[in-house]
Amino acid sequence: MASTTAVTAQAEKLRQAARRGGVAATGADRASRSGIWVAMFAITMSFMAFTSALFVREGSLDWGHLVLPSIVYWNTLALLASSGTFELARRRLELVGGGRVQSGEPGIIWLVATLALGIAFCVGQYSAWQNLRAQGIYLATNPNSSFFYVLTFIHVLHVVGGISAFLYLLSRLALRPGVLRRSFFENTAIYWHFMGVLWLYLLLLCRTRL
Amino acid sequence: MAETSAEPAHVHAPPEGFIRKHVFSLDHKVIGKQYYALALLAVFTGMILSWLMRIHLVWPNAKIPGLELLSKVGAPGGVMTPEYYLSLLTMHGTLMVFFVLTNAPFAAFGNYFLPIQIGAEDMAFPRFNMMSFWTTFAAWVVLMLAFVIPDGPPIAGWTEYTPLSAIGKDAGPGMEWGASCWGISIALFCVASLLSSLNFIATTLDLRAKGMTLMRMPLCTWAWFITSCIALLAFAVLLPACILLMLDRHAGTSFFIPAGIVASDRLQPHSGGSPLLWQHLFWFFGHPEVYIAILPSMGIVSHILINSMRKPLLSAKVVIYSMMSIGFLSYMVWGHHMFLSGMNPMSALAFSFPTLTITIPATILTLIWLGSLYGANLQINSASLFAIGFISMFVSGGVSGFFLAQPSIDIYLHATYFVVGHFHMVMGVASLFGVFAGTYFWFPKMTGRYMSEGLGKLHFWITFIGAYCIFMPFHYLGLIGNVRRYQSFVDDFMAPYIPLHKFITIAALITGGAQFIFLFNLIYSRFWGKPAPQNPWNATSLEWSIPSPPPWNNFGGRHPVVYHDPHQYGVKGGAGDFVMQDSPEVIASGD
Numbered sequence: 172m173a174s175t176t177a178v179t180a181q182a183e184k185l186r187q188a189a190r191r192g193g194v195a196a197t198g199a200d201r202a203s204r205s206g207i208w209v210a211m212f213a214i215t216m217s218f219m220a221f222t223s224a225l226f227v228r229e230g231s232l233d234w235g236h237l238v239l240p241s242i243v244y245w246n247t248l249a250l251l252a253s254s255g256t257f258e259l260a261r262r263r264l265e266l267v268g269g270g271r272v273q274s275g276e277p278g279i280i281w282l283v284a285t286l287a288l289g290i291a292f293c294v295g296q297y298s299a300w301q302n303l304r305a306q307g308i309y310l311a312t313n314p315n316s317s318f319f320y321v322l323t324f325i326h327v328l329h330v331v332g333g334i335s336a337f338l339y340l341l342s343r344l345a346l347r348p349g350v351l352r353r354s355f356f357e358n359t360a361i362y363w364h365f366m367g368v369l370w371l372y373l374l375l376l377c378r379t380r381l
Numbered sequence: 382m383a384e385t386s387a388e389p390a391h392v393h394a395p396p397e398g399f400i401r402k403h404v405f406s407l408d409h410k411v412i413g414k415q416y417y418a419l420a421l422l423a424v425f426t427g428m429i430l431s432w433l434m435r436i437h438l439v440w441p442n443a444k445i446p447g448l449e450l451l452s453k454v455g456a457p458g459g460v461m462t463p464e465y466y467l468s469l470l471t472m473h474g475t476l477m478v479f480f481v482l483t484n485a486p487f488a489a490f491g492n493y494f495l496p497i498q499i500g501a502e503d504m505a506f507p508r509f510n511m512m513s514f515w516t517t518f519a520a521w522v523v524l525m526l527a528f529v530i531p532d533g534p535p536i537a538g539w540t541e542y543t544p545l546s547a548i549g550k551d552a553g554p555g556m557e558w559g560a561s562c563w564g565i566s567i568a569l570f571c572v573a574s575l576l577s578s579l580n581f582i583a584t585t586l587d588l589r590a591k592g593m594t595l596m597r598m599p600l601c602t603w604a605w606f607i608t609s610c611i612a613l614l615a616f617a618v619l620l621p622a623c624i625l626l627m628l629d630r631h632a633g634t635s636f637f638i639p640a641g642i643v644a645s646d647r648l649q650p651h652s653g654g655s656p657l658l659w660q661h662l663f664w665f666f667g668h669p670e671v672y673i674a675i676l677p678s679m680g681i682v683s684h685i686l687i688n689s690m691r692k693p694l695l696s697a698k699v700v701i702y703s704m705m706s707i708g709f710l711s712y713m714v715w716g717h718h719m720f721l722s723g724m725n726p727m728s729a730l731a732f733s734f735p736t737l738t739i740t741i742p743a744t745i746l747t748l749i750w751l752g753s754l755y756g757a758n759l760q761i762n763s764a765s766l767f768a769i770g771f772i773s774m775f776v777s778g779g780v781s782g783f784f785l786a787q788p789s790i791d792i793y794l795h796a797t798y799f800v801v802g803h804f805h806m807v808m809g810v811a812s813l814f815g816v817f818a819g820t821y822f823w824f825p826k827m828t829g830r831y832m833s834e835g836l837g838k839l840h841f842w843i844t845f846i847g848a849y850c851i852f853m854p855f856h857y858l859g860l861i862g863n864v865r866r867y868q869s870f871v872d873d874f875m876a877p878y879i880p881l882h883k884f885i886t887i888a889a890l891i892t893g894g895a896q897f898i899f900l901f902n903l904i905y906s907r908f909w910g911k912p913a914p915q916n917p918w919n920a921t922s923l924e925w926s927i928p929s930p931p932p933w934n935n936f937g938g939r940h941p942v943v944y945h946d947p948h949q950y951g952v953k954g955g956a957g958d959f960v961m962q963d964s965p966e967v968i969a970s971g972d
Contacts, residue, residue, distance in 0.1 A: 202505035202587035209579045209613065216617035220665075224625060224658055228636060231653035311633035314653055321628065325621075 200354035207358040211365050214329060218369065221325070225318050225380060237315040237381040240302040243323075246295035247374055250330075253288035254367045256281045261360055264344075279344055285363075286337045289330060296327050315381045322373050326366075333363045393507050395933050405515070407507035408933055412514050413493030414827070416484050419514075419521060423480035424813075425900070426525075428893050430473040435886040437461045439879065441869055454554070455533055464554045466868035467536035471555075472527070474539025475563065477809065478670065479570050480521055485816045486677035487612070488517070488577055491605035494823065495581060497924040498602045500590025500941040500963075502934045505583040513576040520569035527555065527562040535560035538866065540667070543637035543659040547629040548651070551644040564627045571620035574612050581609035590923070592943035596698070597962065599922045599947045600687075603701050604680020607708045608673050614712065615669040622662035629654070657722055664715035671808050672711045675775070676704055678815020679746060682768040684947075685822050686750060688920050689765035690757035691958055693948035695749050703742035703749075710739040720788045721795050729788040736786035740779070747776055763837025767818035770845050771811050777849070778806025781856055796866075799859020802852045810848045817844075817899070824903075825917045829929040830910030836902040840895055847892025851885050858882075921961050922947040 228234070263278035300323070303309075303316065310320045336359040396402040396411075406412060436443055444459035455465030492510065496503055504510045527534040535555040537546040541563060550557035585606045589598070598606075625636040629651075637659045638651035683700055687693055694700060716724065716732030750772050759765060781803040784790045794800060817840075824832045858878060863870070870879065916925040923943070927936055941963045952968050954960035960968055 198501075198588045199505065202583040205586050206505060206579055206583040209582050213575050213579070213613050213617040216614050217621050220618040220621040220662060224621070224636060224662065227655050227658045227661070228653070231655070233635075233640075233653035310628070311635075314635065317628070317634045317636065321624070325624075 200352075203354045203358055207361055211362065214365075214369070217325075218322075218373070221318075221322060222376060225376070228314050228318070229380060231314065233314060235313050235315050237308070237313075237319055237377075239319075239377055239381070240299040242295050242299050242302065243374065243377075246292050246299070247370065249288045249295060250292045250367050250370055253285045253292065254364050256288060257285040257360055257363055260285060261356065264356070279341070282337065282341055282344070286334065286341065289334045289337065289363075293327050293330060293334070296323055299323070319377055319381055322377065326370060326373055329369070330366050333359065333366055336362070393503065405511060407503070407511055409492050409496050409504045409507070409510060410827075410931060410933075410935075412510050413489050413491070415514050416489035416492060416517070419518060420481050420485035420489055420816075421900075421903075423476045423484070423521065425896070427473050427476040427481060428896060430469045430476070432890060432893055433461065434466060434469050434473065435889045437466055437868065438870075439883045439886045451528065452533055454531075461868075463868045464536055465533070467538070467866070468534040468555050468559070470866065471536060471538050471541075471563070472524070472534045475524060475567075478539055478674070479567065480517075480524075482674035482809065482812050483570075483574065483612075483670070484517065486681065486812055486819070487605060487608050487673060488513075488574075490601070490681065490816075490819050490823070491581060491608075491677065492577075493827065494924055495602055495605050496584060496588065497927070497931060497935050498599050498922050499585060499588060500593050500923055500936070500943060501584060501588035502936065504580045505588055506580050509576045510580050513573045513580065516569055516573035516576070520566045520573060523562050523569060524566035527559040530558050530562070532556075532558040535563050537563075540663055541626070541659075542663075543626070543629070543656045544639065544642050544649075544651075544654070545644070547626055547637045547654075547659075548642065548644055548649050549630055551647050551649065553645075561627070561630060564623050564630065568620060568623040568627070571616040571623065574616040575620070578609040578613040578616070581605060582613065585609075590941045590943055593962075596701075597943055597946045599680075600683040600694075600697060600700055601677070601680035604676045604678075604683075604704055607704050608676045611669045611676070611708045611711060612673050615666040615673065618662055619666035622659065622666070625662075626659065657719070660719050660722060661715070664718045665712070667718060668715045669708075669711040671804075672707055674808050674812045675815075676707065678771060678812045678818075679704060679775075681815045681819040681822075682771045683750070684922070685764050685768045685818050686753065687948055687950060688822075688918050689760045689762070689768065690753060690950070691760070692753070692757060692951040694753045697946070697948055700746060700749055703745045706742040707739060710735055710742070714739060717786060717788075717791070720791045726788070733786055733788055737783070740783060740786075743775075743779060747772065747779075762821070763832065763834055763841060764818050764822035766838065766841045766845075767814045767821065770841065771814040771818060773845070774806050774811035774814055774848065777853070778803055778808070778811060782807065794859055796864055797859035798855040798863045798865050801865050802855030802859060805855070806848070806852045810852065814844075817841075820903070822918070823924075824906065824910075825913030826924055826929045826931070828907055828910070829913060830906055831913045831917065832906040832910060833902050836898055840899045840902065843895035843898070844892055847888050847895065850888035851892060854881055854885055916961075919957055919959055921945070921949050921959050923962055926961055926963050 260278045260281035263281060300320065303319070308316045310317055340356065340359060393407045396406055396408060403411060433445060433448065436445060442460060445456070445461065446459060448456040448461065449459045452465060455462055455468060461469075492504070532550075533555040535541065535546065536553050537556065537560060541560065545552040545556065546560055548556075549560075552560075585598075585602065625634070628634040629636050629638055633650070635651040635654040637656055638649060638654040639656065640652035642649040642651065683694060713735040714732055716728060717736045720729050720732075754769075781799065785794060785800065785803060821832055821837050824830070858881065859865075861874075861878065863875060863878065870882070913929060915927070915929055918925070923941055924931070926941065943962050944965050945960055945962050945968065947962050949960040949962075949968060951958055952960055954964070954968070955966055960966050
């Protein structure tokens with residue numbers, strides 16, 4: 172009985188290794204997975220602090236109303252679409268085995284599309300700020316605008332972190348086609364999807380509270 | 382039990398060259414020593430600032446040689462101005478809380494010993510680790526810049542309460558660029574601490590050696606792990622608070638500044654902000670910070686006591702669960718720092734109850750230490766003396782916490798020296814005793830040499846007696862209504878107590894002087910101390926299974942396998958009355 176269990180466990184380990192392109196997850200891989208979850212937890216906590224500040228501040232007499240520039244909704248679509256393109260990239264790159272890909276693979280194209288959509292999101296957010304400025308609404312104009320600028324800017328900073336990861340991935344795939352650390356790829360995916368979810372939350376917060 | 386790693390793959394090559402080995406090192410041990418050195422620099426700076434404050438308090442017109450060099454405006458002719466007293470108060474608190482009490486017991490010892498104690502070759506993210514230290518260093522540089530800029534250090538205290546800390550130069554000396562130095566420094570410190578915490582958590586969860594289950598980790602590793610979880614949440618809140626503060630100061634926003642504030646005869650151009658919002662955000666960080674300072678020392682002391690008693694604690698599991706409870710409850714009590722803020726009495730009650738509850742796990746810990754010590758054949762050395770001193774300080778300082786946890790009593794005592802005595806003993810001195818204990822205990826591992834026991838014991842007794850002479854009278858002064866933060870005592874009722882303040886100042890000078898004995902011992906022993914064997918204390922945890930000092934990859938490429946918990950003392954082992962964690966010996970009592 173015990174030996175059967177051991178054989179089954181070994182077979183499962185091998186299957187996992189095969190799915191991972193022949194490389195079993197190491198302690199370092201698991202640590203990087205834990206690391207990304209811990210990082211997302213800390214980021215969530217930071218935005219919870221900003222949210223608490225918003226809830227406290229909205230009780231003041233000078234709290235007004237801010238009409239969000241319409242471009243933020245297009246930006247939302249871009250960010251959500253980028254999550255989809257990244258998933259497409261991930262599945263195609265996995266198909267060729269553990270990240271061993273050559274330039275020109277369809278996965279690379281989807282990765283470039285993800286990068287482009289990520290940059291489009293950032294440019295779009297910048298455009299939203301410009302739109303507000305054109306209306307004479309600046310960071311310090313009123314508490315609503317203060318929170319809008321702060322929340323969106325800090326979120327964009329985090330998105331830029333994801334974009335940097337894409338650039339690293341693309342440079343690795345284009346310049347050094349070989350075994351790409353799979354955990355890095357997966358962690359980037361988790362982080363990027365998290366950026367999308369976080370933005371949906373912030374959009375809801377801005378839409379309903381500002 | 383969580384899965385353990387059998388293949389702690391090393392993630393960086395052996396360091397080559399001076400810069401890679403000693404400056405921008407990826408080695409967790411070097412980074413640990415860098416944190417320790419920075420904490421040492423900060424603690425001596427902070428201590429000298431406290432000397433200056435104490436001298437000014439009791440001899441307000443004294444000319445202090447060299448003080449004018451520090452600030453011509455703050456100390457014309459070497460005599461400290463009232464405002465400069467507040468500047469030094471701010472810098473003392475900030476240096477001690479952030480750069481000493483967070484760095485030394487947690488970042489320094491944790492970095493050095495956590496990976497080794499779990500059988501890993503390094504931290505999970507060595508580059509983040511290096512970045513953490515150098516960001517902390519940058520934070521320290523920015524803070525110290527406040528001493529050299531014309532504006533001088535800020536006067537708002539280490540808590541930088543708004544609205545004064547948010548309105549800029551109209552708030553007084555040091556509040557223009559000095560306060561900005563503070564804000565930027567603390568924001569950087571938050572980033573560094575977040576990176577550090579992330580590293581500690583991932584390393585503990587995923588890089589443990591084969592057989593190193595969570596319950597087999599040494600108690601200090603547990604303490605560092607729990608502390609990193611607390612720090613992750615705490616600094617993630619302080620960072621946004623600092624960002625909002627900086628925006629109020631430099632971008633014209635009004636997060637913390639209400640309408641109608643007049644400072645320096647000028648109506649401040651702000652409206653609607655909430656000064657209490659800062660207090661909430663700050664203390665949501667600030668109270669867990671108390672446990673960030675004290676928990677690692679609890680772990681270190683437990684680790685050392687087990688070794689010195691040659692027997693396990695009454696229950697290691699209860700120690701772990703108590704530390705977890707303290708960590709959890711630490712997030713429910715921040716409002717007890719704000720009983721005077723005008724909060725609803727029901728809110729005060731809601732914060733008072735968990736504050737009193739947190740004394741339960743703290744008391745359990747104390748009882749376990751004392752109960753374990755009862756009847757133990759304790760080996761007296763510098764490390765064990767400081768470990769016992771820790772318990773003494775923790776209990777003496779902690780008892781006053783019972784009073785302060787109750788709003789009706791705290792309202793009278795909060796702004797007095799009673800609070801100063803309480804937190805200095807329970808958070809400051811107790812935590813530092815843990816650091817001293819850890820230093821004397823692990824020095825042979827870190828350097829291959831013993832520290833001088835004679836000097837160590839002298840250091841202990843002066844520090845122990847001195848700390849009581851300084852901080853116990855503070856409680857008494859608080860009870861008679863001696864207000865804290867004031868730079869002089871001009872009320873008539875204080876006149877009979879000035880001699881007591883003079884006694885405290887003299888005690889502070891002597892106790893501070895004793896720290897130079899420690900510094901001398903540290904430096905002298907590093908080069909000329911008696912050579913120590915690999916396991917001088919006959920200890921069981923993994924750090925004692927490798928050479929002293931450890932090689933760059935800790936276990937020399939070997940992957941240790943763990944068979945026991947680290948509490949196997951008082952047993953019949955091949956090497957004596959203990960069995961090391963990586964020894965495959967079968968112990969009759971089991972683990």
